[in-house]
Amino acid sequence: MILAGYDSVFRHLRNEVSKRNLIESPFTMIHPEGIRGIFNQKEIDEILRLTEKVLAA
Incomplete structure (x- = not known):
């Protein structure tokens, strides 16, 4: 999965992340x-x- 490297970032920012x-x-x-600048649409x-x-979690 392309997001594997960002998993820990999302967990860390879980309560603070927005689009x-x-x-x-x-x-x-x-x-x-x-x-x-990194990913395609x-x-x-x-x-x-x-x-x-x-x-939502």
């Missing part, structure tokens, strides 16, 4: 545009689905 965070640090440490959609699941 906006995905275009901020730590994601911007990899690319200035955050996930938009299909992968971004998957990340957003996972984010929604984490926020």
